[in-house]
Amino acid sequence: MSKAKPSLSAPPAQRPIAWREFAFLLAGLLIVAGPHALRAPWWLVALTLFLYAWRSAGVWNRSLLPPAWVLVVVVVLGMAGIWLQYRAIFGRTPGMMLLLLFSGLKLLESRHQRDLAAVVFLTWFLAITNFLYTQSIPTALGMCTAVAASVAALVTCAAPRRAPRANLRTASLLLGQAVPAALVLFLLFPRVQGPLWGLPQDAYAGISGLADSMSPGSLSQLTLSDAVAFRVDFPGDTPPRRALYWRGPVMWDFDGRTWRQGNPAMGELDPPASGTRIEYSVLLEPHNRNWLFALEVPASLPPQARYLADGQIVNLTPVRARLRYDIASAIDAEPDPDESRQTLERARRLPPGFNPRARALAESWRGAAPRDADVLVRAIEHFRRERLRYTTEPPILGRDSVDEFLFETREGFCEHYASAFVFLMRSAGVPARVVTGYQGGDMNPVDRRFTVRQSDAHAWSEVFIGGRGWVRVDPTALSVPLRLDAGLERAVAEGGALPLLMRPGLQWLRTLRYNWEALAHQWNLLVLGYNPDRQRELLSMLGMRDADWLDLASTLLVVLGAFVAV
Amino acid sequence: MLGHRRVYIVPSRLGLFFGATLAILLVGSINYALSLGFALTFLLAGMGLAAMVQTTRNLARLTVRAVRSEPVFAGDAAHFRLGMMNAGDFDRPEILVRHLASNVQQTIDVAAGDSAEAVLAVPAPRRGWLALGRVMLETRFPVGLFRAWSYVEPECRCLVYPRPEASPLPPLAQSARAGGARAHAQGSDDFSGLRTYQPADSPRHVAWKSVARNDTQHARSDAMLTKQFAGDAVAELWLDLGDLPPALGLERRLSRLAGWVLAAERAGALYGLRLPGTGIEPGRGAAHGAACLEALALHRTA
Numbered sequence: 001m002s003k004a005k006p007s008l009s010a011p012p013a014q015r016p017i018a019w020r021e022f023a024f025l026l027a028g029l030l031i032v033a034g035p036h037a038l039r040a041p042w043w044l045v046a047l048t049l050f051l052y053a054w055r056s057a058g059v060w061n062r063s064l065l066p067p068a069w070v071l072v073v074v075v076v077l078g079m080a081g082i083w084l085q086y087r088a089i090f091g092r093t094p095g096m097m098l099l100l101l102f103s104g105l106k107l108l109e110s111r112h113q114r115d116l117a118a119v120v121f122l123t124w125f126l127a128i129t130n131f132l133y134t135q136s137i138p139t140a141l142g143m144c145t146a147v148a149a150s151v152a153a154l155v156t157c158a159a160p161r162r163a164p165r166a167n168l169r170t171a172s173l174l175l176g177q178a179v180p181a182a183l184v185l186f187l188l189f190p191r192v193q194g195p196l197w198g199l200p201q202d203a204y205a206g207i208s209g210l211a212d213s214m215s216p217g218s219l220s221q222l223t224l225s226d227a228v229a230f231r232v233d234f235p236g237d238t239p240p241r242r243a244l245y246w247r248g249p250v251m252w253d254f255d256g257r258t259w260r261q262g263n264p265a266m267g268e269l270d271p272p273a274s275g276t277r278i279e280y281s282v283l284l285e286p287h288n289r290n291w292l293f294a295l296e297v298p299a300s301l302p303p304q305a306r307y308l309a310d311g312q313i314v315n316l317t318p319v320r321a322r323l324r325y326d327i328a329s330a331i332d333a334e335p336d337p338d339e340s341r342q343t344l345e346r347a348r349r350l351p352p353g354f355n356p357r358a359r360a361l362a363e364s365w366r367g368a369a370p371r372d373a374d375v376l377v378r379a380i381e382h383f384r385r386e387r388l389r390y391t392t393e394p395p396i397l398g399r400d401s402v403d404e405f406l407f408e409t410r411e412g413f414c415e416h417y418a419s420a421f422v423f424l425m426r427s428a429g430v431p432a433r434v435v436t437g438y439q440g441g442d443m444n445p446v447d448r449r450f451t452v453r454q455s456d457a458h459a460w461s462e463v464f465i466g467g468r469g470w471v472r473v474d475p476t477a478l479s480v481p482l483r484l485d486a487g488l489e490r491a492v493a494e495g496g497a498l499p500l501l502m503r504p505g506l507q508w509l510r511t512l513r514y515n516w517e518a519l520a521h522q523w524n525l526l527v528l529g530y531n532p533d534r535q536r537e538l539l540s541m542l543g544m545r546d547a548d549w550l551d552l553a554s555t556l557l558v559v560l561g562a563f564v565a566v
Numbered sequence: 567m568l569g570h571r572r573v574y575i576v577p578s579r580l581g582l583f584f585g586a587t588l589a590i591l592l593v594g595s596i597n598y599a600l601s602l603g604f605a606l607t608f609l610l611a612g613m614g615l616a617a618m619v620q621t622t623r624n625l626a627r628l629t630v631r632a633v634r635s636e637p638v639f640a641g642d643a644a645h646f647r648l649g650m651m652n653a654g655d656f657d658r659p660e661i662l663v664r665h666l667a668s669n670v671q672q673t674i675d676v677a678a679g680d681s682a683e684a685v686l687a688v689p690a691p692r693r694g695w696l697a698l699g700r701v702m703l704e705t706r707f708p709v710g711l712f713r714a715w716s717y718v719e720p721e722c723r724c725l726v727y728p729r730p731e732a733s734p735l736p737p738l739a740q741s742a743r744a745g746g747a748r749a750h751a752q753g754s755d756d757f758s759g760l761r762t763y764q765p766a767d768s769p770r771h772v773a774w775k776s777v778a779r780n781d782t783q784h785a786r787s788d789a790m791l792t793k794q795f796a797g798d799a800v801a802e803l804w805l806d807l808g809d810l811p812p813a814l815g816l817e818r819r820l821s822r823l824a825g826w827v828l829a830a831e832r833a834g835a836l837y838g839l840r841l842p843g844t845g846i847e848p849g850r851g852a853a854h855g856a857a858c859l860e861a862l863a864l865h866r867t868a
Contacts, residue, residue: 082753114580117584117710118583121583124591125587125589125590125591128594128595128600128602128607131598131602131603131606132598132600140605143602146608147606149612151613151709154710154711155707155708155709157677157710158660158706158707158709158710159708161660162659163786169707170708173616174613174616174617174620175609175616177613177619178609178610178612178616179609179612180612181611181615182605182609182612183608185603185612186608186610189604189608191604192596218840249730321601339825371709391711480735527601529601530601531601556726560615563615564615564618564619
């Protein structure tokens with residue numbers, strides 16, 4: 001007689017990992033690790049992929065799985081490699097690389113379905129860290145796919161005997177049902193303005209934008225990028241293209257090669273009386289710097305901004321999340337004729353011993369013209385006459401960069417023009433400074449918004465003329481008038497490097513891009529731009545004025561409870 | 567038929583880890599002001615919420631019906647069959663049906679609008695009625711973050727016969743003294759020889775004297791010899807509790823009687839059963855055997 005045998009099926013925790021759940025898990029992991037792999041050193045990518053492949057082989061034949069000491073060796077080697085690569089283990093990029101490495105290790109180490117959940121959670125961490133680099137729509141869709149795959153892996157662990165398709169359907173259903181609750185949480189969960197603790201030094205590395213210094217080649221590198229710098233919405237009239245000088249950091253101090261911002265002084269904004277007042281709002285992409293961009297001359301400031309004596313507008317904190325501000329400018333306003341003697345002194349300073357030929361040229365102008373305005377006219381004529389070649393691939397310059405640009409290579413980008421012009425002015429004793437920023441931008445015909453890209457980065461000069469004030473001179477426009485009217489793509493000679501989308505003859509591509517960007521703009525505004533301020537606005541629209549987090553939490557609980565009950 | 571209303575649910579260990587993971591994701595999103603980090607965290611939180619609802623739903627309003635279970639011998643497993651009916655329009659996979667007293671469990675899937683049967687092989691150590699008792703239905707479907715459970719106690723019992731003891735039938739002489747065999751069943755056939763005992767042989771034909779020396783409790787069947795008769799007559803046998811020495815104890819004696827019933831049934835004999843205060847007239851066939859075994863099973867049980 002047979003003994004009664006309890007029909008104990010092995011609890012899920014102890015079931016060995018099988019293909020059906022592993023396939024989902026690996027799919028999710030590959031999707032989230034993909035974007036990280038683009039940023040990782042090649043050896044780490046290879047190692048991680050090797051670990052994934054090893055575990056996959058282990059699903060097929062369990063005896064291939066390594067003993068624990070092998071894993072320890074891989075951990076040690078991998079961490080040593082990351083240390084050698086970055087000279088750090090903590091910080092954003094090395095931390096991310098560690099996470100990537102651990103995803104492979106944890107996967108390889110997993111023997112039972114219980115361990116699998118840890119890999120799923122790791123997948124989610126990797127997914128969310130992708131958002132540190134980009135929060136675009138494609139990234140969001142990719143991460144959603146990865147989350148669906150990882151949830152399907154969890155479902156398969158919970159129901160190993162079901163068909164994979166049924167489990168995938170259950171996972172999709174779960175996520176579909178999650179959307180309303182997620183939406184409510186997204187809108188109503190009490191938002192706190194971060195950061196909660198000090199961020200690693202390199203937390204915002206890799207964000208492109210204008211720097212606080214300018215040396216030959218720095219802007220031309222930037223302009224190869226199609227990335228959006230900011231978007232502008234003009235509710236009223238759009239100013240003419242020639243007025244679209246988006247003023248950014250002002251460079252004062254020259255060391256022979258690099259222009260630097262120096263220490264700007266705080267100033268008071270004195271709204272200009274003349275000019276055409278134009279109001280607009282700017283949606284600034286994060287650039288990890290304080291400065292905001294505005295058309296000349298600012299007439300009013302957003303509340304969180306400060307005005308500097310040299311006309312810059314700065315935010316109180318570095319712009320690390322998309323920032324929207326409303327601002328007004330007076331176009332073609334008369335400049336303020338007063339300036340402190342100290343400032344003018346600073347605007348004439350040059351390091352001795354650089355660029356003797358340019359210096360000699362400037363001194364010859366000064367000798368022939370006693371007044372600053374006359375010197376300026378001569379300089380402008382010089383730039384008009386000389387027809388220096390405009391290129392996004394300027395040759396590398398040596399010690400006397402201005403001399404080489406003006407007299408030898410005779411080709412350069414706007415930073416060369418601006419640098420040379422200001423150098424000439426200062427050599428002649430005329431106060432001058434370099435202004436960096438953006439020039440132009442293009443209008444999206446779909447939503448009629450202006451988009452200013454990194455490729456619109458520009459540098460120009462401002463010269464102080466006694467009795468008039470600071471006057472803008474764009475030496476690039478003097479030499480290459482097309483630059484101003486038609487933008488970069490017309491000004492650069494045939495065959496020069498241009499961002500793909502700026503090349504002529506790709507109209508359909510441009511149309512597609514305009515539509516895509518209109519969508520992306522809404523995405524930025526509504527999804528990525530949702531912050532504590534927007535939440536307050538939404539709540540006051542819903543009739544909850546001055547709602548504190550307790551009100552929010554109780555509302556949230558009620559709504560979520562309703563979801564569960566339904 | 568039994569419906570059950572109350573479904574309990576708690577987060578599983580995995581669910582607690584899930585909560586901790588969400589907390590870390592949330593803090594990270596706040597710290598880096600990641601809008602999509604919030605979105606992903608909340609999507610996962612919503613997923614957890616939906617999982618909670620689905621886990622509860624997997625058990626709620628599932629009807630459980632006990633199906634008649636076949637009698638078994640003590641020491642065997644009583645197979646309780648529970649029919650699960652899913653009137654909903656969704657599948658209910660991975661329902662763990664666990665018998666609380668014995669920890670016997672089985673996992674079943676009940677498709678939408680369908681029914682499925684869980685068979686619980688519950689050990690039945692003692693004769694008599696074995697009531698199923700409380701059964702727990704448990705599920706962690708769909709993602710294992712929550713554990714939902716519910717109790718049912720179907721009116722369901724299984725008859726457990728005494729464990730049959732393979733022992734020699736009483737010698738004919740003893741049976742005769744007790745009136746165990748009727749006169750016409752004796753002596754009409756000519757004894758023609760001996761052969762090795764086979765289980766199908768009538769116990770009456772065993773050459774008991776040749777095995778009497780082996781006074782062991784469990785006589786081995788291959789040591790027994792069967793008397794062969796030229797003419798195969800119908801024997802009428804009385805199996806009587808009183809034939810067995812009281813020193814064996816009631817359970818052992820009932821076991822031995824159960825063994826005899828089986829042996830007599832196999833032999834195709836006409837046999838009756840005598841227990842103190844009750845008796846079953848001689849008969850044969852499966853129903854008769856079952857009646858005898860039932861009488862043995864329920865003898866002096868509450």
